Amino acid sequence: MSVGNVSHSGGSVRRGAASLPPAQLVRLHRHSVVTVLVIGGDPARRCGIAQLFHRESALRGGPFVKIDCSTEEERLRLALQAWLSPACTERAISAVRAADRGTLFLDGVESLSRDAQRQLLEWTRRSSDSPFGGEGVQWLGRLVAGSDEPLAPRVARGSFLRELYDVIDKVRVELPDPGTRKDRPSLYYAEWSAAPMCP
DSSP states (O other): OEETTEEEETTEEEETTEEOOHHHHHHHTTTSOOOEEEEESOHHHHHHHHHHHHHTSTTTTSOEEEEETTTOHHHHHHHHHHHHOTTOGGGGGSHHHHTTTSEEEEEOGGGOOHHHHHHHHHHHHTTTTSSBOSTTOOBOSEEEEEESSOSHHHHHHTSSOHHHHHHHOSEEEEEOOTTSGGGOGGGTOGGGGGSOOOO
16 A cells, blocks of 8 residues: 555555655554554563554543563463453453553563463454454454564564564564664654653
8 A cells, every 4th residue: 555655565654665664654653453463672672662652642541550471471371361360260360351442552562472462462352343352342452563584584484473473563663783883762753752661
């Protein structure tokens, strides 16, 4: 799909051969809750980008919930299980429920086990009509996924579900490796200094 000279292909928004700066991506998608994939950088930068998408969206008045999948996979799995199971009483306190009408940021998705990937995919499939959730229950929010590395090679090796990759790779923000010359915020966007950084 092309709009002017901005094309959307394979989940990336690009202008020619170069990706758009994160601030432009935020502005382009501020009125939607399309899923965002943030790749590279360090955890604080990925979280800062997720918070920037949250802060500039219509969901900014809602909660921002972060789960580090590399250390909190069990927390995520319990939250997804609580949401997917109508009889589960943990729904009221789950991390997924806490992010309702806000943003759920899952960092380190590349480290998720195959079972956790399937569970996350099942949760996202419940959103085929736009809201997430089980029977008669809706989850209205934005999912932002963060990864230390590109996921396409993991998909090619079979260690990351292609279907899940397709779901989370709608808008892609690629950050440079920490410490490189391109890693200076001023080269990206002026709003960087205003973006809160996660602990």
